[in-house]
Amino acid sequence: PAFGLFIFTIARDPLRIIILIAGAFFWLVSLLLSSLIWFIAVKASDPQDEQLQKGLLIFGVMFSVLLQEAFRFLYYKLLRKAIEGLVALSEDGCSPISIQQMAYVAGVGFGLMSGAFSMINLLADALGPGTVGIHGDSQLYFLTSAFMTMVLIFLHTFWGILFFHGCEHRRWWEIAAVVIMHLTVSGLSFCNPLYVGSLVPSYLLMAAAAAWAYLLSGGSAQNLRRFLLCKC
């Protein structure tokens, strides 16, 4: 689905593609830095201690989430500057792309990159022979991973919109809400392999974020009804 989003909404406009790739790049850099920190922490600690390792992992995850949000903020700043440049350079004084579109594209960029990194090795392994969960792990590993990744990609998209909106209008609580949601989702994934604990709340959160982003983007229940009724 995320890829479909990409094709239908982004692939047409070259500027959006660039913003997408730049968004992916920013996510990548944030991942790099966070894994650097984690790596240093692991190397500096005792490799035999299981609990410590788990604790370090949790710390790494949280830190990574915070870094991701920080980079989203940096990206927002960069895009603001870019918009000003674009406005100055355009013929009729208005930018070819609005900040909301940029927010959307940036969110998709982040999401795609994070999804790709989460899934792609799994996919590659899935192509080969083997049995899922042969060592007593859950047999639904691939399925749940796929769903989790999808929900994460969508969440990143919505968070992008919410985050940028919050930055635009200086509503700090929106930004804080995004960060908290991100932390929650990551934290929930610690419940794995108890999938009920992680997947269901994540989807609920995603629905909430979707509705919020939709409202922020100017939609309303009426729009939705009209859209659905017109089509069918």
Add this chain to the structure above:
Amino acid sequence: MITFMNNSDSEEEPCNERTSLMSAESPPIPSYQDGLQASAAGEAQAHRKRRAGSSRGPSNIASGEMSGSGVPVRENALENEEEELTLKYGAKHVIMLFVPVTLCMIVVVATIKSVRFYTEKNGQLIYTPFSEDTPSVGQRLLNSVLNTIVMISVIIVMTVFLVLLYKYRCYKFIHGWLILSSLMLLFLFTYIYLGEVLKTYNVAMDYPTLFIVIWNFGAVGMICIHWKGPLQLQQAYLIMISALMALVFIKYLPEWSAWVILGAISIYDLMAVLCPKGPLRMLVETAQERNEPIFPALIYSSAMMWTVGMAKPDTAARGPCQQTWDAAEDGREHLRSPSHAESQMSEMRSPVPTHPITSLEELEEEERGVKLGLGDFIFYSVLVGKAAATASGDWNTTLACFVAILIGLCLTLLLLAVFKKALPALPISITFGLIFYFSTDNLVRPFMDTLASHQLYI
């Protein structure tokens, strides 16, 4: 750097490819002027006129000839419009380059992942005489550095040789050399590649069929690249030969040497294009002075320059008369601001009411593009291919390098739009790519693996 096709005797010659980026406005195209019955693409003309009149940085060709062509006064008025349209068209050009680079990388990665031949070590090229099978780390490092020195000096020698030939107008020799090398590439490497692919998928093919297929492929390729052909076909061929060349490099360069060579090449590219005495720069300037296209077969251009005969607006428009720059000319691709040409073109066209040939306007508008040296393609693909081949983190590393290279390309194009002269395309991208490769392989991979094994998500 010119990385390829120019080999006279071995595949290594390619190293001479230019890796700089060039904007589509190449000097070779005779410019078209409003009201003047000059032939050739008005774009170049218009563009040049602008450049001549503009106080902006040195534009390659423009400065040269345009001044003499009776530039209309309206140049100045249009200058501002140029700037405005810069960014607007800039994005389009970036995408025009993204797509072929992406395609090339995809082909290389797909081949590396599936065909085992290209990851086996079957010896080394003579350009990298030192082996890396030594027991100690220091020795290995030393050998790779020595390999790099040898390779770079070969490249420098070939490039200087090429520039000298160009300067002294030994065109026949250069053309012959290019034809020979592209011939070899098209036939020999394709044969090997096809053989390996067929082996991998266990498809049987008899020799006559193989012969016919390769003959057709090679013949059409030669025609397309060195003469005329549909733009897309030519682009496809250029991408394919870049991919083939990159595969050869990946196979035959030893591990550490490959990385050191990549780093050294980007430094070399930086110097060769920007230093006043750099060979690449001299090549471009000479080409511009003479108003000629740089050699075919060495440059990828994203749009074709059509020379439009003013006398016959209707019929002549569609013919790609002057392939100067588009036919894979060896010229270095200098990154010139692509938007200029386009914007200028369109600007030029619209305020010319008197010009009878209005139909040509649309035709020429599509033709601006950016040019990128094939060597750039090759080295980008080598980076990504090596990442795919040797990284244990597999796809993550490959993906990271891919994004890094694209971002580097973006930045380079941005710089091109700012500086408006030929720029080396390698350094930024390769630097990013290398940084990301090493960091992803060593830092991110353990992190992601641990996360994945616990099924945690960040």
